[in-house]
Amino acid sequence: MSQLVxxxxxxxxxxxxxxxxxxIAGVITEAGRHPDCIEEIYGGLNGIYGILxxxxxxxxxxQQASIDAxxxxxxxxxxxxxxxxDFKRNPEKASxxxxxxxxxxxxxxxxxxxxxxxxxxxxxxxxxxxxxxxRGWDMRVIGVPxxxxxxxxxxxxxxxxxxxxxxxxxxxREVGMDVASMATDDGSCCIIEVMGRSAGWIAAGTVLxxxxxxxxxxxxxxxxxxxxxxxxxIAKVKSTIEAYGYCVVVVGEGIxxxxxxxxxxxxxxxxxxxxxxxxxxxEILKEYIQEKLNTKTRTVMLGYAQRAAAHWAxxxxxxxxxxxxxxxxxxxxxxxxxxxxxxxxQAGSNGSVEWSTGLQPLSDxxxxxxxxxxxxxxxDGYLPNxxxxxxxxPLVEGEVRPRMVDGLPAYAQLSKVRIDKVLAPRx
Amino acid sequence: MSQLVxxxxxxxxxxxxxxxxxxIAGVITEAGRHPDCIEEIYGGLNGIYGILxxxxxxxxxxQQASIDAxxxxxxxxxxxxxxxxDFKRNPEKASxxxxxxxxxxxxxxxxxxxxxxxxxxxxxxxxxxxxxxxRGWDMRVIGVPxxxxxxxxxxxxxxxxxxxxxxxxxxxREVGMDVASMATDDGSCCIIEVMGRSAGWIAAGTVLxxxxxxxxxxxxxxxxxxxxxxxxxIAKVKSTIEAYGYCVVVVGEGIxxxxxxxxxxxxxxxxxxxxxxxxxxxEILKEYIQEKLNTKTRTVMLGYAQRAAAHWAxxxxxxxxxxxxxxxxxxxxxxxxxxxxxxxxQAGSNGSVEWSTGLQPLSDxxxxxxxxxxxxxxxDGYLPNxxxxxxxxPLVEGEVRPRMVDGLPAYAQLSKVRIDKVLAPRx
Numbered sequence: 011m012s013q014l015v016x017x018x019x020x021x022x023x024x025x026x027x028x029x030x031x032x033x034i035a036g037v038i039t040e041a042g043r044h045p046d047c048i049e050e051i052y053g054g055l056n057g058i059y060g061i062l063x064x065x066x067x068x069x070x071x072x073q074q075a076s077i078d079a080x081x082x083x084x085x086x087x088x089x090x091x092x093x094x095x096d097f098k099r100n101p102e103k104a105s106x107x108x109x110x111x112x113x114x115x116x117x118x119x120x121x122x123x124x125x126x127x128x129x130x131x132x133x134x135x136x137x138x139x140x141x142x143x144x145r146g147w148d149m150r151v152i153g154v155p156x157x158x159x160x161x162x163x164x165x166x167x168x169x170x171x172x173x174x175x176x177x178x179x180x181x182x183r184e185v186g187m188d189v190a191s192m193a194t195d196d197g198s199c200c201i202i203e204v205m206g207r208s209a210g211w212i213a214a215g216t217v218l219x220x221x222x223x224x225x226x227x228x229x230x231x232x233x234x235x236x237x238x239x240x241x242x243x244i245a246k247v248k249s250t251i252e253a254y255g256y257c258v259v260v261v262g263e264g265i266x267x268x269x270x271x272x273x274x275x276x277x278x279x280x281x282x283x284x285x286x287x288x289x290x291x292x293e294i295l296k297e298y299i300q301e302k303l304n305t306k307t308r309t310v311m312l313g314y315a316q317r318a319a320a321h322w323a324x325x326x327x328x329x330x331x332x333x334x335x336x337x338x339x340x341x342x343x344x345x346x347x348x349x350x351x352x353x354x355x356q357a358g359s360n361g362s363v364e365w366s367t368g369l370q371p372l373s374d375x376x377x378x379x380x381x382x383x384x385x386x387x388x389x390d391g392y393l394p395n396x397x398x399x400x401x402x403x404p405l406v407e408g409e410v411r412p413r414m415v416d417g418l419p420a421y422a423q424l425s426k427v428r429i430d431k432v433l434a435p436r437x
Numbered sequence: 438m439s440q441l442v443x444x445x446x447x448x449x450x451x452x453x454x455x456x457x458x459x460x461i462a463g464v465i466t467e468a469g470r471h472p473d474c475i476e477e478i479y480g481g482l483n484g485i486y487g488i489l490x491x492x493x494x495x496x497x498x499x500q501q502a503s504i505d506a507x508x509x510x511x512x513x514x515x516x517x518x519x520x521x522x523d524f525k526r527n528p529e530k531a532s533x534x535x536x537x538x539x540x541x542x543x544x545x546x547x548x549x550x551x552x553x554x555x556x557x558x559x560x561x562x563x564x565x566x567x568x569x570x571x572r573g574w575d576m577r578v579i580g581v582p583x584x585x586x587x588x589x590x591x592x593x594x595x596x597x598x599x600x601x602x603x604x605x606x607x608x609x610r611e612v613g614m615d616v617a618s619m620a621t622d623d624g625s626c627c628i629i630e631v632m633g634r635s636a637g638w639i640a641a642g643t644v645l646x647x648x649x650x651x652x653x654x655x656x657x658x659x660x661x662x663x664x665x666x667x668x669x670x671i672a673k674v675k676s677t678i679e680a681y682g683y684c685v686v687v688v689g690e691g692i693x694x695x696x697x698x699x700x701x702x703x704x705x706x707x708x709x710x711x712x713x714x715x716x717x718x719x720e721i722l723k724e725y726i727q728e729k730l731n732t733k734t735r736t737v738m739l740g741y742a743q744r745a746a747a748h749w750a751x752x753x754x755x756x757x758x759x760x761x762x763x764x765x766x767x768x769x770x771x772x773x774x775x776x777x778x779x780x781x782x783q784a785g786s787n788g789s790v791e792w793s794t795g796l797q798p799l800s801d802x803x804x805x806x807x808x809x810x811x812x813x814x815x816x817d818g819y820l821p822n823x824x825x826x827x828x829x830x831p832l833v834e835g836e837v838r839p840r841m842v843d844g845l846p847a848y849a850q851l852s853k854v855r856i857d858k859v860l861a862p863r864x
Contacts, residue, residue, distance in 0.1 A: 026615050056620035085614035092619075180845055184745035187512035187848065188453050192519075193483035200741065218845060313737035314627065318611035321749060324844060406844030417751060417833030418607055418645060421614065 014148060015047055016121025018339075020069075021054030021061060022086040022156070023093075023127035023134065027170025028177075028323040029331035030156045031087045031422070033126045035080040036335020037154070038069055041122075044343050048122060052429060057125070058134060059091035062107060064114050064431045071427035079422035081328055082410040084320035087424050090127075095134055108141050110436055115142075115149060117432045122150050122342050124335070128157035128168070132350055133376035139348040150342035153350035153372055154334050158317045160211035163380040164370040165352035169334055170317065172327030172405030175215025177319040178204050178260075178312065179406065183219040185310060186227025186258045197251035199259065199299055199307040202228070203274075203292035204316060206262035209381045210234050212316065213262035214394040215402050222399070227258030232295075234264040234272075235381050236391040243295075244302045246392060251305060261291050321419050325408025330365055337367035350375045355404075363404040441575060442474055443548025445766075447496075448481030448488060449513040449583070450520075450554035450561065454597025455604075455750040456758035457583045458514045458849070460553045462507040463762020464581070465496055468549075471770050475549060479856060484552070485561060486518035489534060491541050491858045498854035506849035508755055509837040511747035514851050517554075522561055535568050537863055542569075542576060544859045549577050549769050551762070555584035555595070559777055560803035566775040577769035580777035580799055581761050585744045587638035590807040591797040592779035596761055597744065599754030599832030602642025604746040605631050605687075605739065606833065610646040612737060613654025613685045624678035626686065626726055626734040629655070630701075630719035631743060633689035636808045637661045639743070640689035641821040642829050649826070654685035659722075661691040661699075662808050663818040670722075671729045673819060678732060688718050748846050752835025757792055764794035777802045782831075790831040 020037045022030055034053075041048045055065040067088070069077075080087055097104040115123070125135045132153045139151035155162050160171035182202055189200045204212045210233030220226040229250045232238060250257040267273050274291030292309040299307045334351045341349060349369035358364035386398035394402075412419035447464045449457055461480075468475045482492040494515075496504075507514055524531040542550070552562045559580045566578035582589050587598035609629055616627045631639045637660030647653040656677045659665060677684040694700050701718030719736040726734045761778045768776060776796035785791035813825035821829075839846035 026618055059620050083614075084611045085618040087618070089618050089620055176844055180748050181742050181746070183845060183848070184511045184747060185741045187510075188741045188745040191453055191512040191514070191516050193486050193516055218843070221843070221845070308740055309738065310740035310742050311736065311738040312742070313735055314612045314615045315608050315737050315739070318615040319608070320611060321607050326844075403843055408844065409841065414836065416645070416648070416830055417603055417753075417835065418610060418648070421610070 013047060014121050014150065015049065016119045017050040017052055018048045018122040018124070019052045019054050019061070019066070019118070019120045020088070020124040021057045022088050022090045023057035023125060023131035024090060024157065025317055026084065026086040026090055027156055027158045027317050028084050028173035028320040029169035029328045030126055031080040031083045032328040032331035033154045033156060033169055033335040034087060035077055036332040037124050037339055038077055040336040040339035044339070047343055052118065052120070053088045055426070056089035057091040057093060057131070058095065058111070059093040060089060061114055062110050063436055064433050066118060066429040067424070067426045068429055072424055076422045076424055079413065081332060082320055082323060082412045083421040084318040087422060094130055095137055108137070111138065112141065112145055112147060113433055115147060118429065120149060122339070124152055124154055124338050126154035126156045128159065129162060129377055129379065132162070132372055135350070136348070136372035136376045139372060142347070150345070150347040152338040152342050152346065153375065154338050155350055155352065158212060159206060159209055161209040161379045161381070162375060163378045164374055166355040167330070167353055167405055169327060169331030171211060172330070173319070173323035174212055174316050175218065175402060176324040176327070176406035177322045178212055178316055179216045179218040180322060181312065182216045182228050182258065182260060186219065189256050189258060190227070194306065197255055197257070197305055199247060199251065199257045199305050200310065201259045201261060201292040201295050201307060202310045202312070203261050203263055204312060206234060207264040208234055208379055210262040211382055213260050214382050214398055216260045217394045217399060218402055218406060225254055228260045229254070229257050230259045230392050231394065232259065232261040232265045233382060233387065234262045234266065236387065237268070238265065238391070240298060244298060247299055248303055259295065261295060263291050265291055320410065320421065321412055323410040324406045325410050326405055328410055333365065333367055341369055348372050440474060441548050441577065442476065443546045444477040444479055445475045445549040445551070446479045446481050446488070446493070446545070446547045447515070447551040448484045449515050449517045450484035450552060450558035451517060451584065452744055453511065453513040453517055454583055454585045454744050455511050455600035455747040456596040456755045457553055458507040458510045459755040459758035460581045460583060460596055460762040461514060462504055463759035464551050464766055465504055467763040467766035471766070474770055479545065479547070480515045482853070483516035484518040484520060485522065485538070486520040487516060488541055489537050490863055491860050493545060493856040494851070494853045495856055499851055503849045503851055506840065508759060509747055509750060509839045510848040511745040514849060521557055522564055535564070538565065539568065539572055539574060540860055542574060545856065547576060549766070551579055551581055551765050553581035553583045555586065556589060556804055556806065559589070559799055562777070563775070563799035563803045566799060569774070577772070577774040579765040579769050579773065580802065581765050582777055582779065585639060586633060586636055588636040588806045588808070589802060590805045591801055593782040594757070594780055594832055596754060596758030598638060599757070600746070600750035601639055601743050602645065602829060603751040603754070603833035604749045605639055605743055606643045606645040607749060608739065609643045609655050609685065609687060613646065616683050616685060617654070621733065624682055624684070624732055626674060626678065626684045626732050627737065628686045628688060628719040628722050628734060629737045629739070630688050630690055631739060633661060634691040635661055635806055637689040638809055640687050641809050641825055643687045644821045644826060645829055645833060652681055655687045656681070656684050657686045657819050658821065659686065659688040659692045660809060660814065661689045661693065662811070663814065664695070665692065665818070667725060671725060674726055675730055686722065688722060690718050692718055747837065747848065748839055750837040751833045752837050753832055755837055760792065760794055768796055775799050
């Protein structure tokens with residue numbers, strides 16, 4: 011094991027989750043245990059986007075209470091971005107960006123770099139790791155997993171996912187009880203739209219609201235992984251209403267029509283990665299149901315609330331997020347680089363689940379999407395089965411209790427003391 | 438005080454709230470303290486709708502643990518309805534309904550009747566009270582206030598409202614932090630749509646998320662009470678993004694355009710009371726913003742989640758709901774009838790707020806809507822002011838802690854043991 015002495019830089023990327031700040035708290039906490047290797051602990055503001063502009067803060071200026079509160083604070087406390095270093099589409103700009111990044115790393119003697127994010131961010135980490143080797147800049151690069159979408163491969167689960175489904179399943183249970191309690195002559199339907207562009211993990215996770223009882227909502231879960239038939243779907247809504255008087259449908263935003271097109275896609279708008287910005291799968295299903303069944307149908311679109319609902323985060327999830335941060339630093343101190351931390355599940359005593367962490371080469375992770383396995387979904391495709399429930403249930407265990415002030419959660423606000431810039435502004 | 442001995446019937450009506458079951462628990466708990474007057478405690482399923490069909494349950498068959506759990510259980514545990522006895526529109530049917538209701542009351546010796554609901558339900562209670570006098574059926578009728586809309590007059594607030602704004606303000610804070618943390622070159626906007634057809638109490642309540650700081654979200658709150666100008670609104674969004682890099686807008690579903698029409702109204706669908714079913718004010722504002730400012734804009738539509746989010750209910754609110762139920766029974770035992778229980782706010786010691794209850798004649802309540810006072814809104818109309826904050830803040834104090842099983846809240850499920858029907862089925 012080689013002793014590498016220098017500064018640490020941690021940053022966040024992609025859509026926030028309720029657990030991403032817990033991971034940062036883990037990095038910071040573990041870093042503080044290695045003063046022999048880690049001299050300064052810096053935060054990069056808004057991920058790569060801010061680092062390119064040399065926007066760094068001094069984490070050691072933050073109050074310990076703020077670092078502690080990061081364990082239950084939503085959003086990205088360091089700021090985040092959707093910025094891609096894309097050698098395929100724009101090799102010239104990507105090279106310039108990479109040069110600039112390494113100017114920043116060298117100017118501030120960054121020897122430990124931790125990047126918390128999803129697929130695209132792991133890809134960025136991977137490229138930075140490769141560049142550091144190529145350029146002979148001795149720097150340890152470890153990716154920290156983060157995504158409510160739960161679509162990173164090789165890890166049992168992704169920090170952020172357990173909290174997202176704890177909140178979404180709770181909401182589905184509550185909304186389902188509300189809809190069930192309203193008597194109507196001709197039944198009613200409610201459609202709850204959740205995130206998940208390609209992978210249906212969040213939609214699937216709401217099956218926990220059933221508590222194992224077929225009559226409980228959600229009655230139908232539509233996953234992007236499955237090819238649905240509209241007529242069959244409508245028939246299923248109809249038979250559910252006949253059986254229970256109402257029907258609660260959960261839909262992943264990215265479900266596709268027969269032609270393989272996302273039914274909620276507004277193709278006129280693209281995000282920074284060139285994907286269509288989605289909205290409205292629930293509204294379109296509502297139109298179908300009202301047209302075909304003439305059933306009063308309401309929709310709920312949780313949107314960003316589902317990834318930001320830290321007031322109802324899963325303690326298991328935020329603990330796993332924290333552990334990933336700690337583990338990333340330990341691995342780097344031990345000389346590892348070019349890995350993503352992964353979560354490993356083990357059977358504990360008396361049926362409990364125990365969690366540990368491991369490492370997976372970033373080259374195995376970048377841009378690979380992990381989908382809900384077909385064998386975890388019922389034969390007809392409309393509900394995850396017991397195997398899925400066995401997987402998902404331990405992820406929502408335990409409650410985070412944020413500090414409350416005036417009846418509302420008081421989340422961490424970092425003071426963000428800037429590090430002096432030493433480079434000329436980016437051209 | 439006349440001693441009236443007989444059975445009690447309690448029922449729920451209108452849209453559920455997170456506190457309506459707490460009120461029922463209060464009725465049941467207080468009723469149990471008066472065995473000399475109250476012989477049997479019945480629940481009417483689905484309000485008037487079920488009572489007309491003689492759908493009654495025996496509350497004394499429920500487990501005490503279930504009654505206790507009602508204090509934090511969402512939806513309407515007895516079931517609810519939107520059924521109006523409308524003497525103006527359909528006098529013949531209304532007379533038949535009233536005859537039938539009194540057949541049910543008499544068949545089951547109902548001498549105490551409690552109805553928890555909003556404006557329309559208080560109107561129903563008022564009519565039942567008047568009919569009981571007219572028909573010489575000695576029965577005490579007390580309305581129990583309930584509505585997230587907070588639009589009942591004469592009461593400080595309505596049980597359900599404090600919980601709705603605790604949840605909505607928390608969500609706005611969390612979503613606002615999420616939006617703020619995402620760096621963009623050209624700013625971003627998020628619009629959160631909340632309930633409130635005519636009165637903007639819920640939208641206004643999200644101002645608590647600001648914690649008194651102008652830079653904190655929400656930056657703009659659009660109330661149905663105020664006539665807005667689209668160009669001025671767009672300019673306000675623009676200047677907010679220039680100042681803070683992002684803008685969070687909260688909109689009450691019922692906001693109106695220059696012509697006084699609800700901008701989100703889908704006029705092709707009407708509810709049971711002939712009002713248009715609203716949806717989409719946020720989507721329409723999003724279109725404006727994207728068209729005029731070309732700013733990436735996301736929406737959140739909480740829908741039923743905001744009235745069902747018992748996992749994050751306000752303890753003050755559910756305690757007030759419980760106290761209203763208790764107070765209703767005490768008033769009836771003391772010989773009162775034809776009143777709604779109201780909540781009274783008093784200054785406590787060291788700046789705290791103390792709550793008590795009182796009575797208001799139902800004739801003062803029925804079909805009167807209470808709006809956010811103009812003097813509680815900033816001059817430009819875009820934010821509630823400090824007077825509003827002083828009013829709303831005590832309503833969100835305290836947390837309800839539902840029992841948790843497998844990481845999700847375990848809510849009360851009544852066993853609903855039916856009372857034998859003694860009447861011929863309704864014609």
